[in-house]
Amino acid sequence: MKIAIYIGQLDVGGAEGQVLLLARGLRDRGHDVMLITEEGRTAAVTADLPGSLVTVPHRPRRARLRALKEILAAARPDVLHCQLTAANLWGVVAGRRAGVPAIITSFLSTDPWKRRYHFLADRYVASRADGIWCNSRGVADRYRPVLKRHASKIRVIYNGVDTTRFDRARYASARDAIRADELRLPADAAVIINVGNLHPVKNHALLLRALAKVHAALDAAARPYLVLVGDGPEQDRIVGEAGRLGLLPFLRLLGPTRDVEKDLAAADVFALSSDAEGFSNALLEAMSSSLACVATDVGGNAEALADGAGVVTPPGEADALATALTEILGNERRRRDLGEAARRRALEKFGLARMVEETEAWYRGIIKNS
Numbered sequence: 001m002k003i004a005i006y007i008g009q010l011d012v013g014g015a016e017g018q019v020l021l022l023a024r025g026l027r028d029r030g031h032d033v034m035l036i037t038e039e040g041r042t043a044a045v046t047a048d049l050p051g052s053l054v055t056v057p058h059r060p061r062r063a064r065l066r067a068l069k070e071i072l073a074a075a076r077p078d079v080l081h082c083q084l085t086a087a088n089l090w091g092v093v094a095g096r097r098a099g100v101p102a103i104i105t106s107f108l109s110t111d112p113w114k115r116r117y118h119f120l121a122d123r124y125v126a127s128r129a130d131g132i133w134c135n136s137r138g139v140a141d142r143y144r145p146v147l148k149r150h151a152s153k154i155r156v157i158y159n160g161v162d163t164t165r166f167d168r169a170r171y172a173s174a175r176d177a178i179r180a181d182e183l184r185l186p187a188d189a190a191v192i193i194n195v196g197n198l199h200p201v202k203n204h205a206l207l208l209r210a211l212a213k214v215h216a217a218l219d220a221a222a223r224p225y226l227v228l229v230g231d232g233p234e235q236d237r238i239v240g241e242a243g244r245l246g247l248l249p250f251l252r253l254l255g256p257t258r259d260v261e262k263d264l265a266a267a268d269v270f271a272l273s274s275d276a277e278g279f280s281n282a283l284l285e286a287m288s289s290s291l292a293c294v295a296t297d298v299g300g301n302a303e304a305l306a307d308g309a310g311v312v313t314p315p316g317e318a319d320a321l322a323t324a325l326t327e328i329l330g331n332e333r334r335r336r337d338l339g340e341a342a343r344r345r346a347l348e349k350f351g352l353a354r355m356v357e358e359t360e361a362w363y364r365g366i367i368k369n370s
Helices: 014-028 061-075 085-098 116-128 137-153 168-182 204-217 235-244 260-265 281-288 318-329 332-349 352-369
Strands: 002-007 032-038 052-056 079-083 102-107 131-134 154-156 191-195 225-229 251-255 269-272 292-296 311-313
Touching (some): 002 014, 032 061, 061 085, 085 102, 116 137, 131 137, 137 154, 191 260, 204 235, 235 251, 281 292, 292 332, 311 318
Parallel strands (some): 032 052, 292 311
16 A cells, blocks of 8 residues: 555654554555655654655645645555644645545544634544544544544554563663663662653643652652653743752653663653543553553543553542552552553553554555545
């Protein structure tokens, strides 16, 4: 198949990472893959780019639409897969004008920020698409009433994780060195880690409030450190809140890192405090890394951590998050059991090959019926 995947940006982020993983998997299965994104938004692109890369203007919008239509008309892909809100809209318009036979759009988060006019645009997009990708049942349930009769086009395909890369056993002998040299932590310190862009929706302030409560419940020698991997506009606010709560000595801000698997291997507990998610890649990576995981019950988090693979807490509730973290940190057996269950579930349900194979089969079915 000739496959075009269009996403508005290929900066560092969960959706962008999944696009690259999907493109690589499809390429490795013998498909011709073209990635389309906007100019100047390619921070996540590496030398081993899985397919050809084409860029279109970000502004003006007419130039973007015209360039996208011309690219698609020249490439003549069998399927166009659009990722994220803006790409959904521009992709279906350009794809239809270019005569692409099969067009897929995607909803990848519960998107609490959207207003009525966004949903009207989503419904239009759904009416023009041949298939709609959702990465969790939580996201699908959010959009079914929005899309109404077009919701029958929804297909849930879970994100995939590289379980070979994210395997803490690979770093067992280096764990102490990673903690000392890269995380700047005492050898025997308990470590909570969070991976994600520092954006308001990730609600790091909730995690800091929970950490303060954990510290209040534990002896000084047992108080955990918090490692944040990622960057974004909330960094100064996070530092300020940590200072207000007296947590700065226990906070490590690593910024973006391409060696996140090492950071996860050196931690004890993964905590996700988001107000909204789709199907969190960071959570899957932590599960694959055999970490005990605590996550707010938003998007697909409860689906990921089902069958005893982790603990979910109500969104926005610092007390519940603190209680879960305190219990796990204080019980080594419980922590180990949760980590092993998380790793098993990642291997059984969320491997990369499964995600790529399901997507490939879905593409073929849509193309056949288009």
